[in-house]
Each structure stands twice: as structure tokens, then as C-alpha cells.
Amino acid sequence: MVSRCDAAGVGIIVDAVINHMTNYPSPGVGSNGTDYTKYNYPGLYGPSDFHPACTVNNYQSAANVQDCELFSLPDLNTGLASVRQKIADYLIMLARMGVAGFRIDAAKHIQQVELDDILGRVNLTLAGEGKPLPYVFLEVVGGGGEAVTAYDYYGAGYSSGGAADITEFTFVGVGNKFRNVNGEHISQLNPNGPPGGQFSEAAWGLLPTDKAVVFLQNHDTQHNCGISFRHGDTFRLANVWMLAQPYGYTSILSSYAFDCPVGNAMGPPSDADGWTNPVTCATSFETAMIGQWVCEHRDPYIRNMVGFRRVVAGTDINHWWDNRDDAIAFSRGDKGFVAINRESSTVSASVATGMPPGTYCDLLTGGLAGGACEGTTVVVDAAGTVQFNLASGSAIAIDATTRR
Structure with missing residues (x-):
């Protein structure tokens, strides 16, 4: 799979769960037929490789967060060099297979210096073999007043020539704007909006853009029943905005349908033996059935x-326009322009774009193909202005590659 995806220009990022092992069932049999118990994994880890049993229940204590058991999961003692080496060997094996990088699950539950040591072992080994260093990002769930924060992990991987981005969970709040939660x-x-009406690093207290991995939902937050495919066009418009604005490294969750919240415990589409089914996608968000991809x-x-x-990478947001409610438009330098209508009726406006004059093909309805527009035509006049009539729940997007 890794080789096939790589040949198609798709890099595989592995979700690496290295903070802990499993606690249910115990005893149990792994998917590859390996027998195990909670603290004993023959040929890999034994009881002495785990921290003494205690429960994560005090997020004002770094020791409790990083050395105790999250959800009763046996916590690997990454203070031991032997444990760190086994984890590093696992990541090195995956990198040699050709994976592009790793998402480090529950990173805040691993002491910073110990995680840096693991990444260092990986980076130095791969560099010595002439292989590229993997892209790494860390799952660090933030919380006010906690002892362990995302800022504590800024330097992860640096001493060995690498780096690590960090999940920015605050960004998920963007979904409330599109869903009009609490009148937003x-x-x-x-x-550049006024206080209370501005999206920026400073206004939202966000991580620096070059460190942040951003998303509207991930596999955890989706189970909180926030914005998702269930919201149809509202979700589409939120993703248009996320991918059009410049902040962070964007992540899109590709998931399966379940009933939220009563079906939160449901796993992915699987057969009677628990094997995940081949992917067969729903034709649209609106037709996705429970248990379908x-x-x-x-x-x-x-x-x-x-x-x-x-196309627009490296440019800022310019020519912002809004109707003080739920319709917005903006350009990305002279490389691209989007307009979004979340209103309940059609919005008409004449808006400056900063784009060179010409006829463009809307990307969202097909873009440019064979010298012609497959969908909506967008005209930028001599003054760089667009006149649009956007239906409710729709958007347009043009960039430098869609000019006829």
C-alpha cells in the first residue's frame, strides 16, 4: 500500500500509538494472532517496561499526566532507554517501508525529553542511511491551566535535525461560526476584524502558523457531534474557508457514518470477524448511511x-469583504479568490479580487478542462472586480490556473 500510494504522489502518515499499550480485552489476541495481557506482550514488553499503575486524574500535575495510565491503558515507561529504543525501532521500520511521517498519538502523555530522544534515534538513524527525515506532528490536546501544554513540545526533534508540528484543537471552534452556535x-x-470578530493567532491564542496542524474535526472531536458531513453544505463551506485561508497545516478527516452520540462506540465498517471492510464510498454526504464510508x-x-x-501558498488574505453576517469573500494575493454564502438566501455583491482581469472557471463546479469551464464562469473585470450572485449554501473559488 505504501509503495502504491507513493507512486501516486500520496504520502502515508502513520498514526503511531507509542505512549501506551492496550487494556481490553486482557488476556487477548492481537489482530496478527499474538497473545497478550495488559502488562505482558511476549517478545516485546513485560511488566518492568511500564510505569507503576496509577490513573491520570490531575492535569495540573505533569508527573500524573505523563507517568500514569490514560483511560487505564498500560503506560510505557519511556524513561527507560530500552523502551525508547524499541519504539524508535518500530518507527524506523515504518520509515524504511517508505511512510512519509507519523502522527504521535497522546504525545502530551510522554515526557518531552523522552519523546525528543525517541525522535532523535529515528532521525539520526535515517539520516545515516541517506533517507529523508519523516514529517512528524504531535497530538497535544490543550486545556487552560494545565501543567503540560503544546508549547512544551516546540523543540521536539530539533536537536537531531528534524522538527514536529502540533495539533491546534482551538481551531475546531471555527465550526461554531459556520453553524451559528451562540449567535456566531x-x-x-x-x-483584521474588531475585537470579538477577528480570526488571527493573537485573537484566538493559537500556535504559530508554522507549528500548527489544523482541522475542523478529527476522529476524536467528531464524536462530540460538532460540525461534520452531517451538516452537508455548511460543512462544505467550512472546508472551503479552511483550505482557502493561510493559517496552519490543514488536515481533512475521511471517515465513516455513525449515529452521534448514541453510536459513538461504533467502529469502522467491518465484517463479523472484526476486519475492516474495503472502502466503498457514499455518493455524497447527504446519502451516507450508518456504517458506510x-x-x-x-x-x-x-x-x-x-x-x-x-496555488495560493505564500500569499496573504487581501480584499476582505463581508455582509456583517454570513457571507464573506477574500483574495489570496493575486493568486486566488473565494466567496462563501452561508446565508439562507442568495447574496449579490460586487467585490474587489486583486486578480488579473479575465474569465475564470469556478473550481468548485468543475474548474477548467480542455480550455473551457466545466461549471460556473467567473468574470474579473478591468478593475479587478467580480460581480457575483451566490445561492444560499454555495461558494465560488478561482485561482491563477483556472483563467481561460
């Missing part, structure tokens, strides 16, 4: 905005 609205995403990444609004993000 999307015009409050203006990067949704494949959010294939939705045209999301898929086509990925290309937009690449």
Missing part, C-alpha cells in the same frame, strides 16, 4: 480546494 457568524473570521476527501468542494491551497 462567519464574518467574525475577518483576519463517507470519504469526505472526495467531495468536489474539498477535493478541488486542495489544489487551490497549493
Whole structure:
């Protein structure tokens, strides 16, 4: 799979669970037929490789968070060099297989110096073999007043020539703007807006853009029943905005349908023996049935905005426009322009774009193909202005590659 995806230009990032092992069932048999108990994994780990049993229950104590058991999961003692080496060997093996990087699960539950040592062993080994260093990002769930924060992990991997980005969970709050939670609205995403109506690192207390991995949902937050495919066009528009704005390294969850919250414990589509079924995607968000793959990444609004993000990379937001409610538009330098209507009716406006004059093909309805527009045509006049009539729950996006 890794080789096949690599040949198609898709890098595989492994979700590496290295803080702990499993606690249920115990005793049990792994998916590859290996017998185990909670603190004994023959040929790999034994009871002496784990921290003494205690429960994570005090997030004001770094020792409790990093040396005790999260959800009763046996906590690996990464203070031991032998444990760190086994973890590093696992990651090195995956890198040699060709994976592009790692998401480090529950990173805040591993002491910073110990995690840095693990990444150092990986980076130095791969560099010595002439292989590229993996891309790494750390799952660090933030919380006010906690002893362990994302800032504590800024230097992970640096001493060995690498680096590590960090999940920015605060960004998930963007979904509330699109869902109008507590009277919020999307015009409050203006990067230069007034206090209480601005989206920026300073206003939201976000990680620096070059450290942040951002998302509207991930496999955990989706189970909180926040914004997701269930919200149809609202979710599509939120993803258009996320991929159009410049902050962070964007992540799209591709998931399966379950009933939230009553079906939160449901795993992915699987057969009677627990093996995950081959992926067969729903035709749209709206037709996804419980137990079916949704494949959010294939939705045209999301898929086509990925290309937009690449084209406009390195440019700032300019020419912001909004109606002080739920319609917005902005450009990315002279490389791209988007307009989004979350209102309940059509919005018409004449907006400056900063784009060179010409006829463009809207990416969200098909873009440019064979010299012609497959969907909506967007005209930028001699003054760089666009006149649009956006239906409720729709958007347009043009970039430098869509000019006819």
C-alpha cells in the first residue's frame, strides 16, 4: 500500500500509538494472532517496561499526566532507554517501508525529553542511511491551566535535525461560526476584524502558523457531534474557508457514518470477524448511511480546494469583504479568490479580487478542462472586480490556473 500510494504522489502518515499499550480485552489476541495481557506482550514488553499503575486524574500535575495510565491503558515507561529504543525501532521500520511521517498519538502523555530522544534515534538513524527525515506532528490536546501544554513540545526533534508540528484543537471552534452556535457568524473570521470578530493567532491564542496542524474535526472531536458531513453544505463551506485561508497545516478527516452520540462506540465498517471492510464510498454526504464510508476527501468542494491551497501558498488574505453576517469573500494575493454564502438566501455583491482581469472557471463546479469551464464562469473585470450572485449554501473559488 505504501509503495502504491507513493507512486501516486500520496504520502502515508502513520498514526503511531507509542505512549501506551492496550487494556481490553486482557488476556487477548492481537489482530496478527499474538497473545497478550495488559502488562505482558511476549517478545516485546513485560511488566518492568511500564510505569507503576496509577490513573491520570490531575492535569495540573505533569508527573500524573505523563507517568500514569490514560483511560487505564498500560503506560510505557519511556524513561527507560530500552523502551525508547524499541519504539524508535518500530518507527524506523515504518520509515524504511517508505511512510512519509507519523502522527504521535497522546504525545502530551510522554515526557518531552523522552519523546525528543525517541525522535532523535529515528532521525539520526535515517539520516545515516541517506533517507529523508519523516514529517512528524504531535497530538497535544490543550486545556487552560494545565501543567503540560503544546508549547512544551516546540523543540521536539530539533536537536537531531528534524522538527514536529502540533495539533491546534482551538481551531475546531471555527465550526461554531459556520453553524451559528451562540449567535456566531462567519464574518467574525475577518483576519483584521474588531475585537470579538477577528480570526488571527493573537485573537484566538493559537500556535504559530508554522507549528500548527489544523482541522475542523478529527476522529476524536467528531464524536462530540460538532460540525461534520452531517451538516452537508455548511460543512462544505467550512472546508472551503479552511483550505482557502493561510493559517496552519490543514488536515481533512475521511471517515465513516455513525449515529452521534448514541453510536459513538461504533467502529469502522467491518465484517463479523472484526476486519475492516474495503472502502466503498457514499455518493455524497447527504446519502451516507450508518456504517458506510463517507470519504469526505472526495467531495468536489474539498477535493478541488486542495489544489487551490497549493496555488495560493505564500500569499496573504487581501480584499476582505463581508455582509456583517454570513457571507464573506477574500483574495489570496493575486493568486486566488473565494466567496462563501452561508446565508439562507442568495447574496449579490460586487467585490474587489486583486486578480488579473479575465474569465475564470469556478473550481468548485468543475474548474477548467480542455480550455473551457466545466461549471460556473467567473468574470474579473478591468478593475479587478467580480460581480457575483451566490445561492444560499454555495461558494465560488478561482485561482491563477483556472483563467481561460
